Structures are given as C-alpha cells and as structure tokens.
Amino acid sequence: MSGWVTVGVDGSVHSLDAVAWAAREAENRNATLRVVHVLHQPATVAFDPGLARAAADRLREEAKQLVDDAAARARSIAPDIGISELVLPGEPLTVLEEQSRSSQLVVVGSRGRGGFKSLLLGSTAIGLAAHGRCPVLVVREQTDPSGPILLGVDGSPAGAAAVRFALEEAAAQGARVVALHAWTNWNAPMPPPQDPKEPYSNRPGVLATAEERLLTEALAGTSERYPDVKVEHRTVRGPTRPALIEASRSARLTVVGSRGRGGFSGLLLGSVSQAVLHHARSPVAIVRG
Structure with a gap:
C-alpha cells in the first residue's frame, strides 16, 4: 500500500457517497483508506456523573458503529483495499485538516447531517477546501459516470x-x-x-x-x-x-x-x-x- 486516502464520515447520505468515491480512489492509488469520524461532544450539565458517563459511552458506541458501517460500504466497492477506522475527538474541520497533512487526498460529502437543507455546501467542506494540505474532493450530486x-x-x-x-x-x-x-x-x-x-x-x-x-x-x-x-x-x-x-x-x-x-x-x-x-x-x- 502507498499512502492514505482519508474520508470524513458522519452518517449522512452525502458522507456515504463520499465513502464510495474514496474507496475507488484508494483502490486506484493502491492506498489505504482511512475512515474518520469526529466525535464532537457538546457541553452538558448532569447532576448524576453516572448518567454523564452513560451518555458519553453511548455516543462512542454510535460513533464506532458509524465507522464500521462506512468501512463495510467501502469493502463492498473495493474489497481488496486496506481500511483504517478512526474515531477522534474534536471539531471536524480541525481534525480533518490535521489528517490531510499525511494524506494523498481527503474526500468529504458536500453537506453533513447537521447542515441546513437550504445550504448548498456545509461549513466543513468549505473550510477543508480552503485549509486542507492536500487535494480535497467534495462529493455532491452524482452525474453521468461516463462523462469527462x-x-x-x-x-x-x-x-x-x-x-x-x-x-x-x-x-x-x-x-x-x-x-x-x-x-x-x-x-x-x-x-x-x-x-x-x-x-x-x-x-x-x-x-x-x-x-x-x-x-x-x-x-x-x-x-x-x-x-x-x-x-x-x-x-x-x-x-x-x-x-x-x-x-x-x-x-x-x-x-x-x-x-x-x-x-x-x-x-x-x-x-x-x-x-x-x-x-x-x-x-x-x-x-x-
């Protein structure tokens, strides 16, 4: 394997499309696919520490399942590629920008599941296109795959x-x-x-x-x-x-x-x-x- 292709996933339809594209890119480049989900934990107020720990554990379990599902989709498209699964804490743009430093390519969906439906592009895609340290591919609506x-x-x-x-x-x-x-x-x-x-x-x-x-x-x-x-x-x-x-x-x-x-x-x-x-x-x- 030679280098990394990184894809950011959040469970949205757009990010699953990004996984499919990234899997093909990793296969074409003989690279390892790095599937990254950023676990952003909002500040919460809990009087019971046990409840707070339970909520945090549930978020981590959901995040692990999300990257497992994304990796399974990637394997269904490119069965022979190597895949690394990461769940990292922080803000999506900051984490993905850091991952771009060691990547051949970073692939993201045009809008995440937290975006407003009326927006053409999400803030992470915009920010990563500006700050990424490698080429950034933003996947939006699919067109004719036979096109130029x-x-x-x-x-x-x-x-x-x-x-x-x-x-x-x-x-x-x-x-x-x-x-x-x-x-x-x-x-x-x-x-x-x-x-x-x-x-x-x-x-x-x-x-x-x-x-x-x-x-x-x-x-x-x-x-x-x-x-x-x-x-x-x-x-x-x-x-x-x-x-x-x-x-x-x-x-x-x-x-x-x-x-x-x-x-x-x-x-x-x-x-x-x-x-x-x-x-x-x-x-x-x-x-x-």
Whole structure:
C-alpha cells in the first residue's frame, strides 16, 4: 500500500457517497483508506456523573458503529483495499485538516447531517477546501459516470497542480478530459503591442490567440506522460465561473486550482474555486499549488 486516502464520515447520505468515491480512489492509488469520524461532544450539565458517563459511552458506541458501517460500504466497492477506522475527538474541520497533512487526498460529502437543507455546501467542506494540505474532493450530486473530467485551466501554479491531478484521475478512471480555459478582455493579460509606439496596435484576434496558446502551454507534455488519456482543448470567451459551472453538468468530476492567476496572494480560495464548490453540478476537487 502507498499512502492514505482519508474520508470524513458522519452518517449522512452525502458522507456515504463520499465513502464510495474514496474507496475507488484508494483502490486506484493502491492506498489505504482511512475512515474518520469526529466525535464532537457538546457541553452538558448532569447532576448524576453516572448518567454523564452513560451518555458519553453511548455516543462512542454510535460513533464506532458509524465507522464500521462506512468501512463495510467501502469493502463492498473495493474489497481488496486496506481500511483504517478512526474515531477522534474534536471539531471536524480541525481534525480533518490535521489528517490531510499525511494524506494523498481527503474526500468529504458536500453537506453533513447537521447542515441546513437550504445550504448548498456545509461549513466543513468549505473550510477543508480552503485549509486542507492536500487535494480535497467534495462529493455532491452524482452525474453521468461516463462523462469527462472537467479541468479548469488558467496558467497559475495551483492550476498546474490541478492539471496533474486531473490527468492522473483520468488515467486511473479511464476517462477523457475537457480542459477549459475561459477569458475576457478584463481578466486576460494584454500581449505586448506589435508597434511599441502604438500601445493599442494589436490586430483583432491577437488576444484570443494568446489565450489559446496559454491553454496549450499549460497542457504541454501531458500527451507524452498520459498517452492513453484523450484531452479536449476548449477555449471560451466569457466569464470563467459560469463557463465552468455550465460545463460541469455533463462532467463526472470538476477539477480546479485553489486560487487563480488573478487572485490576491492572501486568499486561500479564489472566487472561481469558491463558485465552483458551491454551484458545480458534479463532485469537485480543489487542488493547491
């Protein structure tokens, strides 16, 4: 076995979907699956210490049963993987962030059983996407499993890591990749003018050509490293967020970097990755640079 794939479970439908995805990831990566449930014990007031101990014991028993059930689901999907079961005290985000330090990948459901139904994404998924020390995959509604892996490309360092992640996923899953780069006149760097005396002397189409070149350069060498993966280059003139969200409708997985080339350096998550996390119609992987 090589490394860990960690999945956070809380008994919700979304977390069981995350277990299924994580089991397949562990199998593809020849990794051990680490099933983690965080036991958060709210403060209680009990006049009888015996009752308090009984309540704590019951919570621990329920937690153990929960991870046992999750492990059983994982074995039904990938019978040969190694599985480690952990029940850890604390806050979910803090515990899972710590687990991410030794993981190849952390997988969580989009919303836990404690979330409000109207929320698109739970606080743990959002926080882990921002603070996780490895790629974080958030599992939401399932789409066509035969669809492509959608890769958002912008030429940033995090985007380069996302390219590697998406191509490796595609190779493991036998999927094709749609590499999408969206640009507008406002978010694309202007190429040097052809005539230095005329700063706006570029011919029509020069900017579009430069953005197509950016996509090609971002994917340079991938056909040699992943010869069996078909990659479609797609350049779209328009805002990035709606372009990725619309394209995610037919994707099995959407992969983006944590922060793009136009983001502020202090931000952990850029506006595009946040929008995709909340609104994509497929599971989403956030990859740090």
